[in-house]
Amino acid sequence: MTHASHDTDAGRFGSFGGCFVPEVLRPALEEIAEAWERYGDDADFREELAHYGRTYVGRPTPLFEATNLTEHLGGARIFVKLEGLAHTGAHKINNALGQALLAKRMGKTRVIAETGAGQHGVATATAAAALGLECEVFMGAVDARRQVPNRFWMECMGATVRQVHEGTATLKDAVNAAMRHWTERIEDTHYLLGSALGPHPYPTMVRTFQAVIGRELREQLAERGVDRPHTIVACVGGGSNAIGVFHEFVGDADVRLVGVEAGGRGTGRGDNAVRMSGDGRPGIVQAYRSLFLLDDDGQVLPTHSVSAGLDYPGIGPELAHLGTTGRIDFASATDDETLAAVRLLAQKEGILPALESAHAVAHATKLAPDLTHDDALVVNLSGRGDKDLFIMAEALDRDAWRAFLRDELARMDADDEANA
């Protein structure tokens, strides 16, 4: 059997990647791949995106030297890339704007997206509002419950948020629901996938939109007299912030790249989302081949993380490949280590990291003491922590937080009665 007409290498990273969609979606993916090929390198398109980056997103995002944390830990010079200062509070906007602009050029009037923590959903709702596109976001019911603020903001910007109750009602089920919905509306709808995973060309396209992080980082380090960082650390759910900051440095063999996965409650099955440094195995799930948390029959296992954005059983195919070849190292941080890292960074530097990004901080605190002051250790802080107020306050200041919520509700009820 030969299929000579097909480019079988398209979208492959070693054996990972590919485009495992039902036949009904294959033409839609081909359409995106063609548009991407046409506009990805188009000067006009790139300038339009860069313009939004400068005037709307706030690029370049700052690179901050965390001198207090450096002094506290003793060892490496720690730098923090503040993607959380990008508009909407996370790196997700880089990709959302890129794809929304591409969708417009493709003649689409509507975008749909999946979201876990809500950051990608907010970024998509934002890009859609700014560019005049209709927007619908699929969110697992469990995530919608723990990320109420983001759900609220998405609706505020005119997006429809559809809660997904199937399966584990988290990010992976939101992806399934978005893809199913897309099969009904491929004509006018672009699926604005939020991470560097899924079917080709998403892994390549999303990585390219996020690679701006690494490019800026190299320039900003050079301005501080740092030729090359010793180590770059980034958290990894699907992995778009990680591949975005790593991509620029993959060719610099002496730069150590470390992805940090969600260690969750511990090493038990279903207690974490550790694929690369844990039990991930090769699979074909959600239309791409990569490493996933699976049982012996290939069923996708439930995951857990305190951060909705890392609570996902798969990893982008390029990261899986670079991890398998040994170019990227992987580690994990537990929920508890992560919460401690939020507090540490907040107290030492006045920076509130998103729970996702705090996984990278937690691991960096382990690496820094073993390095010297000549070594630059960069933490990609993919997002800021405002969205996590409800989780953080419950975890760190439970009694006072609950008292506040009870009092606030009582006050509102009393107001209602007074006005009735």
Next chain:
Amino acid sequence: MTPPPNEQAPNEPARASTERPADRLRAKLAERGATGLMAHLVAGFPNRAATIDAARAIEAAGADVLELQFPFSDPLADGPVVLQACQDALDAGTDHAAFLGMLEEITRSIRIPTVVMTYANVPFVRGFASFARELAAAGATGLIVPDLPHTEPEFAEFRAALGDAGLSYVPVVAPTSTPKTIAELAEVADTFLYVVVRLGVTGRASTIDDAVRTRLAEISAITPHPLAAGFGIQSGEQVRSLAGHARLAVVGSKIVTTIREHADAPGPAVESLVRSLVGD
């Protein structure tokens, strides 16, 4: 247009001495005059006994082919009804061994051919060759995998594994498939093509109108293989309106819903439903 029952498909080595599972499926399709029925069950939903009970009822009611779904945790092409049934079947303990046990018992107790449907990860994790051998040994005649496109490099190994095990490969044709794609799918098919008659996922009702019949005729002009038409077919009237255009109508979500409503002993209700769909 239809190949004679015993003609070897191009992808299978000739093995004249023994009947291959795919041959039984092809023979069954060839004996069909009017539009027959392929009835879909989710294995293990709500449990083993109910699945076997329903399979027997499906044969007794006159269906031509049983489509047995090996439940997967993330079924991309399925709508809410089948999706929930898959989840329930998995929660009830339908693992690999349980599935093969059900398949074996069903194929021993009914004479109509059984085609297995599942998602790519299930055979991929098992290993394509072992999976195909196990299905054939348990009495299956073919396999439908909607998310393993013929354009991916893994497909060649998968298709060869089915051929080696004597199983038929049933490709899925979508409303979005171009004539070129349909021709490619026809080339890798060996019994019939599963034609999805509308966009979207399984479950929501479809209208079988002239546009659908024209589409089926266009596909028939490209491939000599018979067609099964599916997605959203829920009534005998819809099945009859496919006469002359599809050899089989596929009914899935409607049967799964009936089983959910009669979970303790679905046999009689499924038999009555399938009888109304078959129309005789």
